[in-house]
Amino acid sequence: MADLTIRNLKKSFEDIDIIKGIDLDIKDHEFVVFVGPSGCGKSTLLRLIAGLEEVTSGSIHLDDRDITDVAPAKRDLAMVFQTYALYPHMTVRKNMSFALELAGVDKAEIDRKVDEAAQILELGHLLDRKPKALSGGQRQRVAIGRSIVRHPKIFLFDEPLSNLDAALRVQMRLELARLHHELKATMIYVTHDQVEAMTLADKVVVLNGGHIEQVGSPLELYHHPVNAFVAGFIGTPKMAFLKGKVKKADRAGVTVQLDCGPEYQLPLDGSRLKAGEPVTFGMRPEHIEVTAADASPFKVTLDVTEHLGADTFCYVKAQNGETLTVRAGGDYGGRFGEQVGLIPDLAHCHLFDEKGRAVPKPGAPAQAA
């Protein structure tokens, strides 16, 4: 069992509030990813859970045990650091067995556990090397091995892949997913890379400025972001945001007049909106279709187009100067400066009120921001 419960957790450094009240439940076997922009407090939150920072207020419970003030080593957690933090003068084997030796586990048991971890991570032939004789990916695996041997209740990872090159990062990502499955472990993983978050997580926690913006499965966040921040953070390329005003709003739908021209009727529950209220209209690049200029009221000018093979990303400029990104087919042949029309898929578009909160779909439970 490994259920982590965090209640009203706060942390300040010298009177500056960094973590501003976090409530979070993490269930056994879950792969939870903390994601957010740099400096939002992801590492700090992880270090609070690990016990490397002292909590200012609030509580952390692991199962039914209050671990808020328990020493890091006694929390049944293991952490993999961004820089791996391997002990440079110890062999791989010694690196992995260090914790067990300190805990006074007997020699045969240590060897068994280290060999088992080495086998899982395919480190068998490297056990007698020092860390400096290893490649980045191998060091990463040793760092993971060091946490595996302790059989912790929860694994903590702080941006473990950010020091690897792109190809290795994809490979290690798959390996981590496999490892999570194999060990049936509970994992908390910090990253600023939303692709890692989307691909690995059972549950994504979007952090911003020291508080949680939204918690949910990757697809929930993608389809039902509760506010403009989450909508903009999840998905690449970014969701486009266009300014507009509410023309008419009721329980069954909202009509918005965009500043750049077109008027759209959205199937959203507009009972909280008033006519004339300024709103932000959001649509993802993949939910927009490009057509001829006269086939749509939404006319834009093509700026740069990027051909990626399977897709083409078109950066376009609306008549009032607002810019947005559109995804077109791989063989799209639009030219720089060309006038085109856009047709958004209204079922997948989002609307955010003045405070950035999402206007809910009809029938959806209202979510607090």
Add this chain to the structure above:
Amino acid sequence: MSISTVQDGVPAVPAPGPETVKADKRLHSRVGLLTVSPSVLALLVWMIVPLAMTIYFSLIRYNLLYPGENEFVGLENYYFFLTDEGFVHGALNTLWLVGATLLISVVAGVLIAVLVDTPFWGRGIVRVLLISPFFIMPTVSALVWKNLLLHPVSGVFAAVWNFFGATPVDWFAEYPLQAIILIVSWQWVPFAVLLLMTAMQSLDQEQKEAARLDGAGPIAIFWHITLPHLTRPIAVVVMIETIFLLSIFAEIFTTTGGGPGYETTNLAYLIYSQALLQFDVGMASAGGLVAVVIANIAAFILIRMIGKNLTEKA
């Protein structure tokens, strides 16, 4: 000049096979030799001339009190130097002085460096104060120790002893070598602190945190993380200090003058007293060469023991 030769030479070389690569390397090493030769030559002259003169002096009778009697005496000077009553004392005292000071400066240096690594109020000033003894002239610090601190009548230590009702100790009479070791350590601990303190700053904090998560307490972290991290700078401290401590002179000269008896005479001081107190240049030269041999043996042992530590890449 030589660099341009290389650059001119390179395009002329055909497609680089293993042979041409070898030739290229040979050319490079020859050019390298050529460029360093002036400085090597200057160094050789710088070393060889005095060495040759010393060897020559050590083989003749050369006493300033008996000018003109400079006949060749073979190894007689060496024989007299090595069998002189002072030599055994000098060698043992040198060993003691170097060994004890090294031990003190490494142990104290590590402890102080680790202590001042944790942040506290006024750490910057404390660090500067800790290092400052190193910048005081040896003669000055020896005089301060002799007259202000260890003096049996007017010294600070005597005052402390008196305060507790004890009889003040006449350090230079009762514990002369220990007193010298104390003074020399006071000068060289700061050097160790300086080196080890900077080394502490390059210790990865995440390593310590990883160790904490692995269940290591402060002592285990010190043994398993900090100390291994410091082996290299400790090796540097030992090597550099050994070289300087072998030739400690000013501290002895200003305090005990090698006495009482031979109790604080080290090899450097013995040579000085041969040459300038007994005016025997021949024997002093022989002593100097013996000291050079000893220093080389020490250097050889040190490099065998810890040199590997330094050349190994991080």
